[in-house]
Amino acid sequence: MAQPDRPFRTPLNAVRAFECAARLLSYTRAAEELGVTQGAVSRQIATLESYIGQPLFRRIGRGIALTFAGERYAAEVRDALAILESASARIMRRPDESVLIVGATAIASRWLIGRLAEFQRAHRALSVHLRDVTSTAELHGIDIAVLSEAAREPSLESLEILRERLIPVCSPATDVPQTHDALAEGTLLHLTAYPDAWANWFAAAEFKGAYGFAGPVFDDVALAIEAAIQGQGIAIAPAHAVETDIESGRLLAPFPISVSSGRRYHLAWPKAKGRLQKVRLFRDFILAAPAVGRLDKT
Amino acid sequence: MAQPDRPFRTPLNAVRAFECAARLLSYTRAAEELGVTQGAVSRQIATLESYIGQPLFRRIGRGIALTFAGERYAAEVRDALAILESASARIMRRPDESVLIVGATAIASRWLIGRLAEFQRAHRALSVHLRDVTSTAELHGIDIAVLSEAAREPSLESLEILRERLIPVCSPATDVPQTHDALAEGTLLHLTAYPDAWANWFAAAEFKGAYGFAGPVFDDVALAIEAAIQGQGIAIAPAHAVETDIESGRLLAPFPISVSSGRRYHLAWPKAKGRLQKVRLFRDFILAAPAVGRLDKT
DNA sequence: ACAATTCATGAGATTTTCTCATATTATAAC
DNA sequence: GTTATAATATGAGAAAATCTCATGAATTGT
Incomplete structure (x- = not known):
């Protein structure tokens, strides 16, 4: 009912039989290869020909030959089936242990x-x-x-x-804060994902004064770290995320104090x-x- | 017996059902499109998955989603089927009236x-x-x-x-024979396909003397004509085959006499x-x- | 002329595929 | 939570497609 009419679909198994027969130019040998009888192949191809609306093989004497149309069709069909079989072959190799x-x-x-x-x-x-x-x-x-x-x-x-613990980091190339006061006066980079990070850190450091709430806020932690590396301020970042940057000297953690992010x-x-x-x-x-x-x- | 074992073949109709379900991400809608019941699609895909040896869809809640393997497989399958359907569509357009x-x-x-x-x-x-x-x-x-x-x-x-009639032709750039005697003395190009051509021609021309039997012999009429065009001698060629060459001036027919080739x-x-x-x-x-x-x- | 080979075809067996009904599972609304 | 809903899965039997077997017809090669 939902269908306009019948969206005729190529009879796929008949196509496979055709491909085989076209390759071997013999129903008999195709039947062997497909593991069925010659009659079955004959029928399959008759089905396809009637679907296609024209002969794919010419019957010459006791043999067969492709018609021009059949020749062309065979080539395309061969491609399509090759894609299919190779796709199947690949997917069938179980996800590799390696x-x-x-x-x-x-x-x-x-x-x-x-x-x-x-x-x-x-x-x-x-x-x-x-x-x-x-x-x-x-x-x-x-x-x-x-x-x-x-x-x-x-x-x-x-x-x-x-x-996860958060720790202040900045570029060694900039004015590295030596004291908590200096830090509080620097440009602090904030992370959306850890809104209370700096507050918690200053609390943990038992710092009582005011500090730079006005610094830039980053949605993306990686961007904040990148900004810190470029010397745009002091970020408070997950320790694990800046580990390699610290090891390589691109970042510096001026204070040993870190706070849990939860x-x-x-x-x-x-x-x-x-x-x-x-x-x-x-x-x-x-x-x-x-x-x-x-x-x-x- | 001739078969090594079973050269497992991709179940094509199951593949088609899969393609449809993968595209619509729904067995139910795929079933509609294919004009069968949902259960049939479910079974077809189960068949394919068991052939493939791994799931193609993840069953998430009341829906389905492709697995990674399924995703890739779907893309390849889609290509292959598209080739197939378009090949069928093309061949089904009856040989064009145009x-x-x-x-x-x-x-x-x-x-x-x-x-x-x-x-x-x-x-x-x-x-x-x-x-x-x-x-x-x-x-x-x-x-x-x-x-x-x-x-x-x-x-x-x-x-x-x-x-078909045969007529002597030669290049206008060469020494064009003006008399039958001059012709008889020229280099005559012979054709395997018309062994008696020159003999018949000289007979028709009522020429009694001797003429150049010794000229080159061509298996291919086109080659003989080409040789004549290049001035290598006088060919006796099918009139219809040299018509355009004469019109274009590349060849000349020095005598109006022609003979039938039969x-x-x-x-x-x-x-x-x-x-x-x-x-x-x-x-x-x-x-x-x-x-x-x-x-x-x- | 005859044997051998090949495709075509009718009839019935077989297998596959489909339907129907129902189970199962997960979401969404209350 | 509980229930209604919407999706896939599955068992059993019906339906359809496919295959086999036997045989026919046409052609080649001896």
Whole structure:
């Protein structure tokens, strides 16, 4: 009823029989290849010809030859079926044991990247793909992920790996604040995601004075860090996210005081994949990484 | 038995159902589009997934979404099916009324080409394809042909259009023979296809002397004509084949005497196509062409 | 002329696919 | 929460497509 009429569809199995017969120029041999009788092939092709509305083969004597139209059709059909079969063949190769797909939030990626390089070095046989993932709901197709939430669904497992702490950082190339007063007078970079960060930090530092509320506010943590690197001010950033920048000297943490953001990062993975060696290797590697808690003294 | 085992073949109809469901992201709507029930689609896709060995859709709540593998597979499948459907669509457009496929032997083509241009000009709506054909047995896919044999098969019709005559020709740039004696002394180009041509010609010219038997022999009439054009000697060629060369001044026929080769050219066409306007137009055009008999005084 | 090979076809068996009815699962509204 | 709703999954039998078998017809090669 919903259909205009009948949106005639090419009879696909007949097309396959045709492709085979066109290639072998023989119904009999096509039948062999397809594992059916010659009569079946004959019928299939008759079906296709009647659908097409014209002969695809000329019957010459006891053999067959393609008509011009058939010749052309055969070429196109061959292409299409080749695409199909190769697509099937590829997808049928089960997800490789040697490819590990790791998911992570944007901020966690910042920290992960350094780790991944190390992991990669330790397990050259594995190739690691990093994919953006925000929540445990997006874990399909992913072997294991670093997220700021624990897994609640019963099909997932997770382990806490890091309690996020925030720490002030700035470029070593700028006027690095040496005192809390100097800091309070500097340009403070704020993060939408952590609105109370600076307040909490100054409280933790037992600083009583006023400080720069008016600094720029960033929605994107990575952008704030980038701004700090470029010397545009002092950011208060997740310690794990600036770890590599500090190591490389692009950033400096002028004060040892850090505050908790409340976020806890977890490794999360589908239970079904927990037993895969590649997943276990990665999980063990991350848990064993000495750096996990380095800047993370609660 | 001949088969190694089973050369597993992608279940094509399941693939089609998948393509549809992947596009609409709904079994229910796919079922509507395919004109079957939802359950049928569900089963088809289950079949495909079990063939593929992995899920193509994720069942999320009351809906479905493609898995990563499914996403990729869908894209490839879509391409393949599109090729298939468009190939079918094209072939199903019956052979166009606006395309005339003309067959001709190599030598007849030489004469036809000039005519075709004229025909083309007279019927701009038609596009004409010229295809090499040697005998009436090769007429499939051809609307009408010029051949040196009449049609014997009952499915064909034919009409004589030209009795081939042979006439001496040479390049105007060379020493053009003015007398029969001069001709007899010149380099005569012989044709395998017409071994007695020169003998017959000299007989017709009532020439009694000796003449150059020793000239080069050509298997290919076109090559002999080309040789004559290049001034390598005097060829005795089918008048119709050199008509345009004479008109353009590239060749010269020094003597008005011609002899019959015995060959008679015919227009031949499948009876089934005799009624098509494009075929009738061409047939009438050829028959009416004033030039057909011009060099053909028996 | 005859044997062998090949495609075509009728009749019935077989297999696949579809429908119908119902179960299952998840969302959305109350 | 509970219920209504909307989607996919599935069991059983019906329907349809497909295949096999047997045979016919046409052609080639001996």
